[in-house]
Amino acid sequence: MTRKIVVYAFNGEVMCFMHALLNVLDMKQKEFDVKLVIEGSATKQIKESQGENSPIAQLYEKVKSAGLIDCVCKACSNKMGSLEDAKEQGLPICDDMSGHPSMSKYIDEGYEIIVI
Numbered sequence: 001m002t003r004k005i006v007v008y009a010f011n012g013e014v015m016c017f018m019h020a021l022l023n024v025l026d027m028k029q030k031e032f033d034v035k036l037v038i039e040g041s042a043t044k045q046i047k048e049s050q051g052e053n054s055p056i057a058q059l060y061e062k063v064k065s066a067g068l069i070d071c072v073c074k075a076c077s078n079k080m081g082s083l084e085d086a087k088e089q090g091l092p093i094c095d096d097m098s099g100h101p102s103m104s105k106y107i108d109e110g111y112e113i114i115v116i
């Protein structure tokens with residue numbers, strides 16, 4: 001049976017976000033059913049990970065192009081100034097729990113949750 005994992009990236013520090021990206025790519029390569037949810041201060045990385053000045057731009061693009069970003073928190077990305085960037089990048093925006101993505105939705109679907 002395929003492992004089902006959702007990685008919630010909360011921490012906006014670039015190295016923590018990078019590890020969330022690396023881990024979802026690793027799990028995908030190992031054929032896990034894996035999804036990334038970008039929450040909290042990590043939503044600022046949606047904007048900051050773009051362009052040649054970002055140390056993680058290529059990694060971020062790889063995760064995006066693989067379709068691994070399942071959800072971006074609407075409330076947090078709005079607060080961090082990256083909601084419009086998320087929309088421009090075509091990322092799914094979630095707000096099913098008072099403006100934030102619900103973990104229970106993933107649990108109900110049989111996913112394990114990892115928070116970084």
